[in-house]
Amino acid sequence: MVEAKVSARLDASSPVREADAPRDSLVARFGPDKPLRLDAGVDLAPFQIAFKTYGTLNAARSNAVLICHALTGDQHVASVHPVTGKPGWWETLVGPGRPIDTERYFVICSNVIGGCLGTTGPSSTNAQTGLPWGLEFPVITIRDMVRAQAMLLDHLGIESLFAVAGGSMGGMQVLEWAASFPQRVFAALPIACSTRHSAQNIAFHEVGRQAVMADPEWSGGRYLTEGTNPRRGLAVARMGAHITYLSDAALHRKFGRKFQDRSNPTFSFDADFEVESYLRHQGSSFVERFDANSYLYLTRAMDYFDIAADHQGVLANAFKNTPTRFCVVSFTSDWLFPTSESRAIVHALNAAGGRVSFAEIKTDKGHDAFLLDEPELFAIVRGFLDSAGKARGLVRA
Amino acid sequence: MVEAKVSARLDASSPVREADAPRDSLVARFGPDKPLRLDAGVDLAPFQIAFKTYGTLNAARSNAVLICHALTGDQHVASVHPVTGKPGWWETLVGPGRPIDTERYFVICSNVIGGCLGTTGPSSTNAQTGLPWGLEFPVITIRDMVRAQAMLLDHLGIESLFAVAGGSMGGMQVLEWAASFPQRVFAALPIACSTRHSAQNIAFHEVGRQAVMADPEWSGGRYLTEGTNPRRGLAVARMGAHITYLSDAALHRKFGRKFQDRSNPTFSFDADFEVESYLRHQGSSFVERFDANSYLYLTRAMDYFDIAADHQGVLANAFKNTPTRFCVVSFTSDWLFPTSESRAIVHALNAAGGRVSFAEIKTDKGHDAFLLDEPELFAIVRGFLDSAGKARGLVRA
Numbered sequence: 172m173v174e175a176k177v178s179a180r181l182d183a184s185s186p187v188r189e190a191d192a193p194r195d196s197l198v199a200r201f202g203p204d205k206p207l208r209l210d211a212g213v214d215l216a217p218f219q220i221a222f223k224t225y226g227t228l229n230a231a232r233s234n235a236v237l238i239c240h241a242l243t244g245d246q247h248v249a250s251v252h253p254v255t256g257k258p259g260w261w262e263t264l265v266g267p268g269r270p271i272d273t274e275r276y277f278v279i280c281s282n283v284i285g286g287c288l289g290t291t292g293p294s295s296t297n298a299q300t301g302l303p304w305g306l307e308f309p310v311i312t313i314r315d316m317v318r319a320q321a322m323l324l325d326h327l328g329i330e331s332l333f334a335v336a337g338g339s340m341g342g343m344q345v346l347e348w349a350a351s352f353p354q355r356v357f358a359a360l361p362i363a364c365s366t367r368h369s370a371q372n373i374a375f376h377e378v379g380r381q382a383v384m385a386d387p388e389w390s391g392g393r394y395l396t397e398g399t400n401p402r403r404g405l406a407v408a409r410m411g412a413h414i415t416y417l418s419d420a421a422l423h424r425k426f427g428r429k430f431q432d433r434s435n436p437t438f439s440f441d442a443d444f445e446v447e448s449y450l451r452h453q454g455s456s457f458v459e460r461f462d463a464n465s466y467l468y469l470t471r472a473m474d475y476f477d478i479a480a481d482h483q484g485v486l487a488n489a490f491k492n493t494p495t496r497f498c499v500v501s502f503t504s505d506w507l508f509p510t511s512e513s514r515a516i517v518h519a520l521n522a523a524g525g526r527v528s529f530a531e532i533k534t535d536k537g538h539d540a541f542l543l544d545e546p547e548l549f550a551i552v553r554g555f556l557d558s559a560g561k562a563r564g565l566v567r568a
Numbered sequence: 569m570v571e572a573k574v575s576a577r578l579d580a581s582s583p584v585r586e587a588d589a590p591r592d593s594l595v596a597r598f599g600p601d602k603p604l605r606l607d608a609g610v611d612l613a614p615f616q617i618a619f620k621t622y623g624t625l626n627a628a629r630s631n632a633v634l635i636c637h638a639l640t641g642d643q644h645v646a647s648v649h650p651v652t653g654k655p656g657w658w659e660t661l662v663g664p665g666r667p668i669d670t671e672r673y674f675v676i677c678s679n680v681i682g683g684c685l686g687t688t689g690p691s692s693t694n695a696q697t698g699l700p701w702g703l704e705f706p707v708i709t710i711r712d713m714v715r716a717q718a719m720l721l722d723h724l725g726i727e728s729l730f731a732v733a734g735g736s737m738g739g740m741q742v743l744e745w746a747a748s749f750p751q752r753v754f755a756a757l758p759i760a761c762s763t764r765h766s767a768q769n770i771a772f773h774e775v776g777r778q779a780v781m782a783d784p785e786w787s788g789g790r791y792l793t794e795g796t797n798p799r800r801g802l803a804v805a806r807m808g809a810h811i812t813y814l815s816d817a818a819l820h821r822k823f824g825r826k827f828q829d830r831s832n833p834t835f836s837f838d839a840d841f842e843v844e845s846y847l848r849h850q851g852s853s854f855v856e857r858f859d860a861n862s863y864l865y866l867t868r869a870m871d872y873f874d875i876a877a878d879h880q881g882v883l884a885n886a887f888k889n890t891p892t893r894f895c896v897v898s899f900t901s902d903w904l905f906p907t908s909e910s911r912a913i914v915h916a917l918n919a920a921g922g923r924v925s926f927a928e929i930k931t932d933k934g935h936d937a938f939l940l941d942e943p944e945l946f947a948i949v950r951g952f953l954d955s956a957g958k959a960r961g962l963v964r965a
Contacts, residue, residue: 211835310835370819370843371811377844378808380837381851385800387784403782411775411808414768419903422767428874436872438608438707440777440864444871446767447774454778467837474841475833477825506816506903 190303190462191296193221193282193289194253196246199323207284207319210312210475217298220323221289222246222281225265226273228329234565235329236271236556237320238280239337239344241542242469243409243461245288248280249273254460263544270553275565276333281323283316283344285469287462290319294395294462304464306392311468313340313476317347321355333563334556336360338541339508340469343476346516349497350478350489358559360552362500363541365512366486366519367477372507375415376470379408383463392464405463406454413453418504418537422446486515487522496562497527498555500548502540528555587700587859588693590618590679590686591650593643596720604681604716607709607872614695617720618686619643619678622662623670625726631962632726633668633953634717635677636734636741638939639866640806640858642685645677646670651857660941667950672962673730678720680713680741682866684859687716691792691859701861703789708865710737710873714744718752730960731953733757735938736905737866740873743913746894747875747886755956757949759897760938762909763883763916764874769904772812773867776805780860789861802860803851810850815901815934819843883912884919893959894924895952897945899937925952 199220201207206216223246228235238248238261245252249259249266265271265278282290285308293308300307324332335348335356342364349359368376383389386404390397414422426446430436433443442448482488497520501513510531520527532547534540541548596617598604603611620643625632635645635658642649646656646663662668662675679687682705690705697704721729732745732753739761746756765773780786783801787794811819823843827833830840839845879885894917898910907928917924929944931937938945 306837310837367825369816370823370825370841371814371816373825373841374811374819374843374847375808377839377841377847378804378811381807381848382779382782382804384837385779385804386782407775407779407782407804410778411772414771414775417768419766419768419906422771426767428764428767428770428877440703440707440781440868442774444767444770444774446771450771450774451778471837480825509816 189254189288190292190294191289195250196221196223196253196282196289198222198289199326201322205322207315207322209309209315211309213309215284215291215309218284218291218319219289219295220281220284220291220319222279222323223248223250225249225278226276228277229565232329233331233333233563234276235324235332236276236278237324237332237335237348238265238271238278239316239320239335239341239348240280240283241337241339241341242473243457243466244341245286246280246282247288249278252460255456260542263542264549264552270549271336271556275560276556279323279327281320283469284319285311285316285465285472287465292462293392293464293468303395305395306464308464308468310471312472313343313347314351314481316472317344317351320344320348321352324355331355331357333565334358334360334559336362336552337364338362339364339538340473342508343473346478349493349495350482353490353493353495356495357563358556359495359497360500360555361497361516362548363502363505363508363538365508366479366489366516368474369512373474375412376474379412379470380467382407382411383467389463394463401463402458405458405461405466408466409457410450410454413450415507416537416539418506418535420504420535421537424535486519490520490523490525493520493523493525495525496559497525498551499527499529500541500551501531502536502538503531503533504535505538505540507538586651586685587689587691588686592647593618593620593650593679593686595619595686596723598719602719604712604719606706606712608706610706612681612688612706615681615688615716616686617678617681617688617716619676619720620645620647622646622675623673625674629726630728630730630960631673632721632729633673633675634721634729634732634745635662635668635675636713636717636732636738636745637677637680638734638736638738639870640854640863641738642683643677643679644685646675649857652853657939660939661946661949667946668733668953672957673953676720676724678717680866681716682708682713682862682869684862689859690789690861690865700792702792703861705861705865707868709869710740710744711748711878713869714741714748717741717745718749721752728752728754730962731755731757731956733759733949734761735759736761736935737870739905740870743875746890746892747879750887750890750892753892754960755953756892756894757897757952758894758913759945760899760902760905760935762905763876763886763913765871766909770871772809773871776809776867777864779804779808780863786860791860798860799855802855802858802863805863806854807847807851810847812904813934813936815903815932817901817932818934821932883916887917887920887922890917890920890922892922893956894922895948896924896926897938897948898928899933899935900928900930901932902935902937904935
């Protein structure tokens with residue numbers, strides 16, 4: 172039985188509290204009778220899903236759009252983040268009059284399984300022990316995230332999504348949605364992603380995990396119980412990852428070799444260069460809003476992701492006779508999920524007899540372009556959804 | 569007064585001991601009367617330089633080739649490393665009958681200032697305190713490294729180098745040699761390098777430094793005195809850096825998504841993937857042979873490197889009317905020092921009226937290609953030195 176309610180605003184601003192009692196979110200709770208079957212071969216129960224909705228579900232229940240968030244994203248796609256106080260992470264794209272128009276569509280965004288903003292994850296309280304899960308939490312996959320989202324839709328009484336959209340890890344979920352539940356996805360928008368994580372991407376993730384686990388305050392994953400905080404390790408992980416979200420050209424354009432508040436080098440290990448100062452800020456601000464163990468679990472889920480491997484090694488098998496219409500988007504300067512990965516998706520969809528359009532957007536902003544002000548992306552998303560909406564029989568309000 | 573001798577082989581295998589008493593190396597010691605003037609505005613004295621030589625200096629003293637090593641390299645370019653027992657790091661290129669032929673040339677390779685294999689650096693004993701320098705060691709630059717090498721040559725009685733060669737940070741030193749001492753360099757071979765470190769490269773270095781400094785066992789840089797060891801932080805730094813030395817394609821070819829000694833994922837944080845296991849090994853083996861503070865100092869030196877900035881912002885000014893003949897080499901898959909950086913060197917040399925040839929070698933091996941089995945590189949180096957040798961009047965032995 173699901174119970175959806177707006178949680179009370181808590182005074183405690185710790186992200187740990189968000190894990191159990193997320194502020195400004197709806198929460199769906201699933202009891203022991205509704206376990207989440209995990210790829211690891213175990214059942215997770217009880218568990219909860221924290222989510223946000225924007226707009227109104229129409230009478231036909233045909234205008235629901237699911238947004239899937241990226242590695243360090245959350246359900247606050249178009250509303251203020253309760254910890255940082257910052258605007259939603261995709262307000263450029265989602266909102267009234269935006270390409271994903273909340274005046275037309277009923278937008279749902281849920282925190283992923285393994286996350287730390289209210290959906291059950293390693294920083295949530297394990298009902299059986301009364302302690303945070305820590306590393307006792309089972310290792311989850313992208314497919315597990317999608318299965319949990321499907322359970323959320325079941326409980327919201329939404330049989331079929333008009334669209335599912337997301338970038339990066341969110342795009343992986345979009346692809347998994349289309350592969351696992353083709354009848355439930357009318358239109359799919361996977362952006363800046365791939366159907367499997369590359370060796371280089373696994374390598375970068377492993378460095379991040381090792382940075383977290385090298386911090387003595389990680390305490391074997393029991394830092395919440397032991398009162399320690401692996402903030403230094405997590406900050407290093409974030410700094411390294413952040414470089415991969417940008418591009419050589421963007422870093423050169425934004426920072427070059429400019430000094431920070433000085434005209435000459437200090438001959439020290441201070442943050443002489445602006446780019447150093449910027450990265451340090453990225454690291455230190457991240458640890459205020461994110462859980463270190465969630466970082467381990469979600470990077471692991473991305474590393475394990477390999478749709479073809481789940482379908483006899485043939486990617487096209489995953490999308491055989493798919494009824495879904497796809498719009499695949501990549502960015503020229505994205506070296507984490509380069510255009511070649513998106514082309515592989517398109518080729519597989521073609522081979523599977525799918526309906527797909529593809530756009531490569533020219534930008535120097537790197538992988539993070541999907542989160543930034545990219546008018547070409549906005550136009551593509553708007554056009555694709557308009558066209559799909561007509562096919563779906565959605566009437567403009 | 570310099571004193572060059574082969575140090576006694578020590579029983580202690582700790583790299584710390586190498587810092588003061590390097591095994592299997594020659595050592596040139598410079599007293600208080602011979603300080604090294606540093607860009608930071610201070611004098612370093614006393615100090616010492618550990619070096620190796622191969623081959624024989626001819627009567628005209630005209631066949632000396634200086635090899636400059638990269639960030640984590642050392643003087644053991646073509647002979648067994650005293651700590652790891654592994655072959656010299658450039659034995660593919662340097663040795664009897666090799667492209668840099670020790671039967672023709674007198675090859676010199678010295679550990680850089682700031683290093684940890686016998687040239688004075690942060691792990692060396694500070695004569696004034698009797699303790700390791702630690703962060704009291706002054707921050708050094710690529711130009712400081714070159715000035716120290718010039719002092720070594722003075723004391724060896726070598727006025728002019730037939731050639732100076734190196735890759736990566738070694739290539740930076742080659743360029744600085746040509747800029748600082750044009751009359752002392754007959755031929756220069758800068759490989760896989762640039763005349764200034766890019767914002768992205770500074771960013772990667774900063775992550776590495778933060779990883780080291782985040783390790784509580786770094787102890788504010790006093791780990792040698794306090795008996796701690798920042799091996800975890802340094803290993804994370806090395807893992808991250810190592811990715812940048814390879815390429816997406818090489819990682820895909822070598823590892824792909826292959827599992828390590830298993831056929832299915834373990835749903836854990838073990839090193840399931842071969843690439844994870846490989847990276848962990850890179851990290852743990854590195855810390856056995858390298859000093860954490862040296863890592864900070866040498867990355868900093870690379871970050872500060874900007875030849876144009878030292879010459880009124882105009883790169884060509886650094887090489888005005890240069891008498892040196894250059895051979896610039898880059899690798900197609902090197903994304904740390906991409907070909908565009910080498911082209912900038914070539915354009916500056918052209919503008920300066922220099923004599924330069926340029927080769928971009930096609931390989932998927934990334935930046936590390938300069939250290940690997942690359943027959944095209946070998947042929948280019950051999951051909952360039954043969955031709956320069958004729959111009960220099962070197963007669964084949």
